[in-house]
Amino acid sequence: xxxxxxxxxxxxxxxxxxxxxxxxxxxxxxxxxxxxxxxxxxxxxxxxxxxxxxxxxxxxxxxxxxxxxxxxxxxxxxxxxxxxxxxxxxxxxxxxxxxxxxxxxxxxxxxxxxxxxxxxxxxxxxxxxxxxxxxxxxxxxxxxxxxxxxxxxxxxxxxxxxxxxxxxxxxxxxxxxxxxxxxxxxxxxxxxxxxxxxxxxxxxxxxxxxxxxxxxxxxxxxxxxxxxxxxxxxxxxxxxxxxxxxxxxxxxxxxxxxxxxxxxxxxxxxxxxxxxxxxxxxxxxxxxxxxxxxxxxxxxxxxxxxxxxxxxxxxxxxxxxxxxxxxxxxxxxxxxxxxxxxxxxxxxxxxxxxxxxxxxxxxxxxxxxxxxxxxxxxxxxxxxxxxxxxxxxxxxxxxxxxxx
Amino acid sequence: xxxxxxxxxxxxxxxxxxxxxxxxxxxxxxxxxxxxxxxxxxxxxxxxxxxxxxxxxxxxxxxxxxxxxxxxxxxxxxxxxxxxxxxxxxxxxxxxxxxxxxxxxxxxxxxxxxxxxxxxxxxxxxxxxxxxxxxxxxxxxxxxxxxxxxxxxxxxxxxxxxxxxxxxxxxxxxxxxxxxxxxxxxxxxxxxxxxxxxxxxxxxxxxxxxxxxxxxxxxxxxxxxxxxxxxxxxxxxxxxxxxxxxxxxxxxxxxxxxxxxxxxxxxxxxxxxxxxxxxxxxxxxxxxxxxxxxxxxxxxxxxxxxxxxxxxxxxxxxxxxxxxxxxxxxxxxxxxxxxxxxxxxxxxxxxxxxxxxxxxxxxxxxxxxxxxxxxxxxxxxxxxxxxxxxxxxxxxxxxxxxxx
Numbered sequence: 113x114x115x116x117x118x119x120x121x122x123x124x125x126x127x128x129x130x131x132x133x134x135x136x137x138x139x140x141x142x143x144x145x146x147x148x149x150x151x152x153x154x155x156x157x158x159x160x161x162x163x164x165x166x167x168x169x170x171x172x173x174x175x176x177x178x179x180x181x182x183x184x185x186x187x188x189x190x191x192x193x194x195x196x197x198x199x200x201x202x203x204x205x206x207x208x209x210x211x212x213x214x215x216x217x218x219x220x221x222x223x224x225x226x227x228x229x230x231x232x233x234x235x236x237x238x239x240x241x242x243x244x245x246x247x248x249x250x251x252x253x254x255x256x257x258x259x260x261x262x263x264x265x266x267x268x269x270x271x272x273x274x275x276x277x278x279x280x281x282x283x284x285x286x287x288x289x290x291x292x293x294x295x296x297x298x299x300x301x302x303x304x305x306x307x308x309x310x311x312x313x314x315x316x317x318x319x320x321x322x323x324x325x326x327x328x329x330x331x332x333x334x335x336x337x338x339x340x341x342x343x344x345x346x347x348x349x350x351x352x353x354x355x356x357x358x359x360x361x362x363x364x365x366x367x368x369x370x371x372x373x374x375x376x377x378x379x380x381x382x383x384x385x386x387x388x389x390x391x392x393x394x395x396x397x398x399x400x401x402x403x404x405x406x407x408x409x410x411x412x413x414x415x416x417x418x419x420x421x422x423x424x425x426x427x428x429x430x431x432x433x434x435x436x437x438x439x440x441x442x443x444x445x446x447x448x449x450x451x452x453x454x455x456x457x458x459x460x461x462x463x464x465x466x467x468x469x470x471x472x473x474x475x476x477x478x479x480x481x482x483x484x485x486x487x488x489x490x491x492x493x494x495x496x497x498x499x500x501x502x503x504x505x506x507x508x509x510x511x512x513x514x515x516x
Numbered sequence: 517x518x519x520x521x522x523x524x525x526x527x528x529x530x531x532x533x534x535x536x537x538x539x540x541x542x543x544x545x546x547x548x549x550x551x552x553x554x555x556x557x558x559x560x561x562x563x564x565x566x567x568x569x570x571x572x573x574x575x576x577x578x579x580x581x582x583x584x585x586x587x588x589x590x591x592x593x594x595x596x597x598x599x600x601x602x603x604x605x606x607x608x609x610x611x612x613x614x615x616x617x618x619x620x621x622x623x624x625x626x627x628x629x630x631x632x633x634x635x636x637x638x639x640x641x642x643x644x645x646x647x648x649x650x651x652x653x654x655x656x657x658x659x660x661x662x663x664x665x666x667x668x669x670x671x672x673x674x675x676x677x678x679x680x681x682x683x684x685x686x687x688x689x690x691x692x693x694x695x696x697x698x699x700x701x702x703x704x705x706x707x708x709x710x711x712x713x714x715x716x717x718x719x720x721x722x723x724x725x726x727x728x729x730x731x732x733x734x735x736x737x738x739x740x741x742x743x744x745x746x747x748x749x750x751x752x753x754x755x756x757x758x759x760x761x762x763x764x765x766x767x768x769x770x771x772x773x774x775x776x777x778x779x780x781x782x783x784x785x786x787x788x789x790x791x792x793x794x795x796x797x798x799x800x801x802x803x804x805x806x807x808x809x810x811x812x813x814x815x816x817x818x819x820x821x822x823x824x825x826x827x828x829x830x831x832x833x834x835x836x837x838x839x840x841x842x843x844x845x846x847x848x849x850x851x852x853x854x855x856x857x858x859x860x861x862x863x864x865x866x867x868x869x870x871x872x873x874x875x876x877x878x879x880x881x882x883x884x885x886x887x888x889x890x891x892x893x894x895x896x897x898x899x900x901x902x903x904x905x906x907x908x909x910x911x912x913x914x915x916x917x918x919x920x
Binding site: 462 | 539597598599600604639640641644646705706723725727735736737738739740741742743744745746749751752754755756758759762765766770771772773774775776777779780781782783784785786787788789794796798864865866867890891892893894895896
């Protein structure tokens with residue numbers, strides 16, 4: 113008898129949780145991730161699902177129609193941002209397993225295989241590229257590019273994977289060709305469903321999203337003896353740029369965040385020689401993203417000129433707008449209406465593996481579960497259990513539409 | 517035959533030097549510091565100086581008048597800021613040893629003991645309190661306070677000392693009572709001596725100096741899905757404060773620097789929950805320091821109010837203005853005039869162990885060696901060898917004034 117939703121949730125709760133903040137540190141290719149994978153393998157074994165590791169860190173658990181194609185992929189990811197919440201990722205994996213249980217209880221025998229995916233490094237919290245696992249599997253990131261990736265301690269990706277007990281074979285994965293459509297369930301990361309008083313919703317599109325490293329460089333010097341007018345302090349360029357990014361995004365109704373900073377030498381009594389900071393920018397359209405980042409960069413360079421410092425901007429990952437598949441989304445919408453009424457169809461400003469598979473040509477849809485505060489990427493991230501269970505029911509209903 | 521100045525300098529050059537930046541990482545209670553101490557002990561042995569370790573990490577090497585009081589202390593420190601220069605600290609230690617050689621060559625038999633000091637953690641680069649060794653030895657920092665100190669990795673001071681082979685007995689040191697005056701030689705950290713075309717100078721005073729930790733706290737959240745107007749992003753408060761500090765200091769002809777930042781969780785796609793940043797502030801007078809820091813704090817709090825974030829300010833170390841001893845400085849000035857002409861007497865904006873001993877009632881003076889660029893706390897810090905050798909000669913001449 114496999115665990116039900118709540119038992120699965122309880123088993124996951126302590127893994128990678130910080131005793132001080134209550135947040136999660138579930139970084140890929142760590143002992144915490146090994147525990148998460150162990151949990152996943154156990155749950156799949158209890159359900160007689162056949163698990164495949166694809167060499168990119170992703171796990172795929174197959175139900176029915178052995179070796180068949182045109183499979184329906186569900187699932188999400190188990191990793192978290194640094195000090196993140198419990199729901200972003202794991203809710204989709206746990207709900208997918210619980211939905212399979214429900215379909216079996218209902219006596220559904222799927223015409224198409226159902227696959228539960230657990231994707232690696234979705235958050236990019238360790239190697240800096242979001243959705244690394246699905247990008248590698250679909251070929252949108254090349255193995256050559258991935259082999260250059262290093263974490264903050266300088267550990268290369270392949271070393272990290274091998275140390276964590278993986279057998280990495282990076283690159284396009286065969287399973288992708290066997291997927292007919294992908295439906296990712298995810299906790300909502302805003303309050304649209306709260307406003308619409310709906311426990312679940314479907315996604316229309318993902319906003320374009322880019323990550324850009326700004327390297328501000330100047331001249332290290334003594335913080336006491338160097339006159340203000342003789343300085344070339346890169347911290348000032350960063351500070352002005354962080355404020356400018358926030359202001360520009362606010363004016364345009366977009367998003368811009370500097371949440372990660374690295375200073376050298378980072379000593380109290382030394383003017384820095386370098387401040388690196390990462391801009392996370394998201395806009396309603398590709399053109400607006402280009403315009404926003406260009407404007408932030410222009411202001412950064414103007415300030416650097418004034419300060420006698422330098423700034424370079426390196427895009428680390430840029431994902432264009434993703435429209436989810438209207439046919440799949442439409443079929444789900446129609447299939448759910450009888451039991452769930454008109455399910456809201458809303459955009460998301462967050463990147464997801466669903467976006468990567470959609471961009472790779474897989475017909476893709478997403479389902480959201482209501483988040484009462486809208487808070488995400490934080491220990492405070494939350495969803496009511498009743499809403500999570502509604503999510504499982506709705507996901508099972510959606511799977512029935514797709515596979516029965 | 518002990519090493520001469522240039523041989524000592526060459527022996528020190530590779531210790532703790534970064535191959536990539538060329539800068540020095542000579543943090544206290546590390547294997548690099550053990551190498552530096554080993555070098556110091558060897559040089560003292562070659563000169564028949566009796567070395568005393570005071571339990572606070574400081575080394576004192578005594579020449580002549582065994583056990584006598586009213587000693588003349590020279591020397592400086594061997595540690596560096598992170599990625600610092602070669603001269604700040606070591607120049608004083610090496611010059612002091614070379615000056616003893618010169619006095620011996622001249623046949624000087626000191627009436628008073630001469631002591632070469634090598635002080636611990638002068639830069640505060642590991643435990644955050646500048647001049648920690650001299651503060652402990654003079655009692656201006658208590659052992660109880662020091663025992664609470666931790667480095668960035670959470671290692672307590674006593675553990676760090678023990679691991680590095682020290683036998684810590686923190687607290688006021690007996691040797692302080694045997695010191696009649698202190699003369700610290702140091703590379704200049706500005707360009708006053710360049711403007712005055714003088715290879716060496718004397719110090720009039722040290723500006724008041726404070727280090728303050730600003731903790732900006734807000735609400736971690738998703739960088740994509742959280743609308744700009746719903747955020748409580750502490751990075752913005754920090755950014756505004758860094759710009760305000762620079763502007764206020766510039767307007768008032770003072771110094772204010774944010775050179776160290778620590779962000780939590782420091783992820784690209786998460787709005788931070790906390791940004792801690794350290795203000796280094798130095799002013800011409802104690803009153804101006806109070807005013808400058810209050811104004812920066814006021815602006816930080818005003819911005820935090822606007823952003824719905826919070827900020828707390830914790831002074832980590834504050835040193836009042838230090839006027840060096842006019843009698844000692846005057847005697848040196850008179851004693852040097854015949855050979856060196858009118859030696860410039862200039863203020864310094866940098867803290868030094870000399871300031872700590874002066875504040876503790878030891879009659880103290882400082883001697884500077886010209887720095888052609890004024891750059892300090894940087895791999896580019898430099899002094900011409902000819903000027904360093906002039907420094908050794910002038911220091912020997914000064915010691916003759918004091919001990920012959």
